[in-house]
Amino acid sequence: GAVVSQHPSWVICKSGTSVKIECRSLDFQATTMFWYRQFPKQSLMLMATSNEGSKATYEQGVEKDKFLINHASLTLSTLTVTSAHPEDSSFYICSAPQTAGVPETQYFGPGTRLLVL
Amino acid sequence: QKEVEQDPGPLSVPEGAIVSLNCTYSNSAFQYFMWYRQYSRKGPELLMYTYSSGNKEDGRFTAQVDKSSKYISLFIRDSQPSDSATYLCAMGYNFNKFYFGSGTKLNVKP
Numbered sequence: 001g002a003v004v005s006q007h008p009s010w011v012i013c014k015s016g017t018s019v020k021i022e023c024r025s026l027d028f029q030a031t032t033m034f035w036y037r038q039f040p041k042q043s044l045m046l047m048a049t050s051n052e053g054s055k056a057t058y059e060q061g062v063e064k065d066k067f068l069i070n071h072a073s074l075t076l077s078t079l080t081v082t083s084a085h086p087e088d089s090s091f092y093i094c095s096a097p098q099t100a101g102v103p104e105t106q107y108f109g110p111g112t113r114l115l116v117l
Numbered sequence: 118q119k120e121v122e123q124d125p126g127p128l129s130v131p132e133g134a135i136v137s138l139n140c141t142y143s144n145s146a147f148q149y150f151m152w153y154r155q156y157s158r159k160g161p162e163l164l165m166y167t168y169s170s171g172n173k174e175d176g177r178f179t180a181q182v183d184k185s186s187k188y189i190s191l192f193i194r195d196s197q198p199s200d201s202a203t204y205l206c207a208m209g210y211n212f213n214k215f216y217f218g219s220g221t222k223l224n225v226k227p
Contacts, residue, residue, distance in 0.1 A: 006160070032213060041125075043219040045162070045206060093160050097212045105151055105212050108160040 002098040006109035013084055016031075016115055021112045023050075023094030029074035030096035038091040050077040050094075053076045054056065059094050084116040120144055123218025132227050137192040139216045143187065149212055150182050150190045155220065156161055160207055165191060167222035168215040196225045 003026040013019050023033055031052045037046040048069055049057040056069035066088075068080040081088050091113050095106040121205050123140045130136055138152075148169055153161035165180040167189075173180045179192040189208070193200055206218040 004160075041222075043123075043217045047215075049214075091158070101125040103165060105149065105166050105173065106207075106215060107163065110151070111158070113158065 002026075002096070002107040004094065004096050004107050004109040006092075006094055006112050008112060009110060010113040010115075012115045012117065015085050016083055017082055019081045019094055019114060020096075021080070021081075023077045023096070024094045025075045025098075025107075027098060028079075028096075028098050030098070031074060031102075033071065033077040033096045034093055035069065035077075035079050036089050036093045036095065038093060040116075042082045044093065045050075047079075050079075070093065082113070086116045088116055120216040121208060121210070121218045124221055125219050127222040127224055128225045129226060130176070130196055132196060132198060132225055134196050134225070136191075136196050138191040138193075138204050138221050138223070139227075140189050140208075141187055142208055142216070144210070144216075145184070146210040147185065147216075148217075149209050150180070150189050151207040152178075152180055152213070153207060155203045155205060155223060156179075157202075164204075176186050198221075198225050201225050202223060207224040 005024045007022045033050040035047045050069045052071040058064045071077045078110040093111040095108045119222040132155040150167045152165040154164045166181045170184045177194045181190045205220045207215040209215040
């Protein structure tokens with residue numbers, strides 16, 4: 001299967017600071033990547049779709065000025081949580097669809113755990 | 118109504134049991150059906166993938182899709198303690214947007 005990495009795997013920051021999370025497709029190119037958020041014991045909640053060369057598409061209720069997404073290249077998307085607050089503490093996971101191989105489906109990164117103090 | 122419904126469990130079984138996990142869905146346009154396994158504090162990993170209807174088997178795992186009933190299943194034979202995880206069903210009409218179930222937490226007791 002395809003490999004997607006995320007960095008960092010966990011981060012602790014003070015309230016009011018900004019945190020950047022990277023998502024990379026290691027062995028394939030992805031014009032689209034997805035960012036999810038997962039609260040404890042809950043399923044994945046799609047936050048936004050990251051598009052290479054154009055603006056991200058945000059799901060309803062997700063603040064685009066709060067969660068900045070940049071799809072810098074065909075293998076890298078970044079999510080920046082701006083002015084983070086304790087309620088932003090969560091598990092953030094990215095995924096990328098791999099269409100050239102078998103199966104064609106989405107592959108997930110290992111996730112980034114964010115704790116805002 | 119949610120697009121995808123999945124019993125959150127938890128489901129607790131003894132080692133060696135056959136496990137049945139299920140999801141129902143409402144959108145008849147869905148063509149891609151996946152099962153992901155997620156260990157605690159890790160990202161989901163693809164376990165089984167089915168396009169359209171039918172069955173698919175991979176080792177101890179069997180995935181079934183019944184589009185007429187809008188119902189998918191994952192069977193685990195000879196379950197092992199290492200199978201203890203949360204199992205997420207996912208589906209969509211293309212692989213660019215998936216709809217996830219809430220996940221079923223499985224505990225296989227030695």
